[in-house]
Amino acid sequence: NRRIILAARPSGFPSLRDFRLVTEPVPAPADGEVLLQTVSLSLDPYMRNVMEEVGPGYAPRVELGAPMVGATVSRVVASRHRGMREGDLVLAAAGWQDYAVSDGTGLTVIDDMRQPSHALSGLGMPGFTAHVGLLDIGKPRQGETVVVAAATGAVGSIAGQLAKLAGARVVGVAGGPLKCAHAVQVLGFDACIDRHDPRFAVNLRDACPDGIDVYFENVGGAVLLAVLPLLSIGARVPLCGFVAHYNGAGTPGGEDHMPALLAALLQKRVHMQGFIILDHYGARFGAFQQHMRPLVDDGSIRIDEAVVAGLENAPSAFLDMLAGRHLGKVVVAVAD
Ligand code: NDP
Secondary structure (H helix, E strand, O other): OEEEEEOOOOOOOOOHHHEEEEEOOOOOOOOOOEEEEEEEEEOOOHHHHHOOOOOOOOOOOOOOOOEOOOOEEEEEEEEOOOOOOOOOEEEEOOOOEOEEEEOOOOOEEOOOOOOHHHHHOOOOHHHHHHHHHHHHHHOOOOOOEEEEOOOOOHHHHHHHHHHHHOOOEEEEEEOOHHHHHHHHHOOOOOEEEEOOOOOHHHHHHHHOOOOEEEEEEOOOHHHHHHHHHHEEEEEEEEEOOOHHHOOOOOOHHHOOOHHHHHHHHHHOOOEEEEOOHHHHHHHHHHHHHHHHHHHHHOOOOOOOEEEEEOHHHHHHHHHHHHOOOOOOEEEEEOOO
């Protein structure tokens, strides 16, 4: 059983040395348990936070020497559990390893998805996050301007497409001209601004002549600073994440931007609301699935996945994901 363990706690941007691949015997399921083989592993920004000694509080840290955690699509390869059959595909949290045993808690059988990896992307946690953040907090109305950060990422790509379907004008922010072209030409956004362009703030302003009514916040940093002066009165800001700061980087220039943030929130009467998607599964996940599945099936919503082959490549794929070198939801293909 190959497992990728946390070898060191990173300071700043993580490196390959923070991970180590170890090989151990495949565990045997006890009575009432199943043996799961990982088919696909999800890589997500929150995994950077669980590598810290003191995390943000909602996801427990990973101990040194323990396997990295993560959502998986796994196959039941041996079952001593009455409710699970060998061959079943399940949504699990088996982490960065080939095999795991489970007593069945938290496993969901995936039997009706065209592509099982969608359970980790657009029809799973990231898509659900976009749905709750955009529709419950952002509440876009016809003709409003919605700006989505990390616009071609797992969450942002779905948030932007949902905003288009709600009749909004959607402006993405993404890293590089290729991602921006994809957002406009393939995802159907009205515009997408390259955050690496030295004229980024001016270009964003030009793309939002009527201001910003909804800002779907995934990143913080320089993107948030450029958004602040453009917010309309009564703007809504679903605060989903702030990945620009997960590796300890401050805001650009090292200045104190707190007064600008507070002034914008106050003067524009902004409704900014943080949310943790784990809170919403009980009440909203069923409605999300009912809403999203037909849209994905009929092509109204496109799910992009960046598939990286091989468990051994999970650490480098994870670093690439944090650095914005992938387009779409990053998934590791571990086994067929
Ligand atoms: P993505 O697929 O969007 O990958 C992260 C993206 O962040 C990169 O592709 C890159 O896009 C962008 N990025 C990285 N560094 C910076 C930077 N310094 N400045 C601006 N952008 C940067 O990840 P997800 O869709 O999985 O997650 C998006 C956000 O949502 C994260 O902040 C994550 O923590 C959060 N999240 C929150 C949840 C919740 O419950 N609140 C649940 C799930 C996710 P690019 O280079 O194109 O700009």
